[in-house]
Amino acid sequence: MSYKLKLSPLFVIEFIFSLLFIIFFGFGNFLIFILASMIFGVVLLGIFWKNMLEFQILGFKNMLTQFSFVIAGFLLVFPGVLTSFIGFLIFLFGIFLKIATKTKYTYRQHRNSSEEIIDVEIIEDEK
DSSP: OOOOOOOHHHHHHHHHHHHHHHHHHOHHHHHHHHHHHHHHHHHHHHHHHHHHHTTOOOSHHHHHHHHHHHHHHHHHHSOSHHHHHHHHHHHHHHHHHHHHHHHHHHHHHHHGGGSOOOOOOOOOOOO
16 A cells, blocks of 8 residues: 555645635735745744854754744745644744743753853963
8 A cells, every 4th residue: 555645635725724814804914924924934944044054953952943943934935824824833832942941041051150260361482
């Protein structure tokens, strides 16, 4: 038995959600929503690319946060109401992970602040 990924149900569901959005909010709001979600998705992908170039992935939670931003960015770039909504939920999950990681890091920073800092100066010998 061969399993194939069929995207036709996704396209049908996406079309139904988009049509319902147009009926309830209007076509102009639909275009603004799609354009805003695409721009937001491109910004998320740009932030991920910048972090990858600067090697700012410091741990598993940080990697999971960055990965959730990439998935959210791709879903937001794909035009549609349902994919944008799912992308926004994944983005909120990434923000939650980022906040949880940041509070844990600041706790460690405050705990280690009582240690002494030793300042060292290196003076080269003249020959």
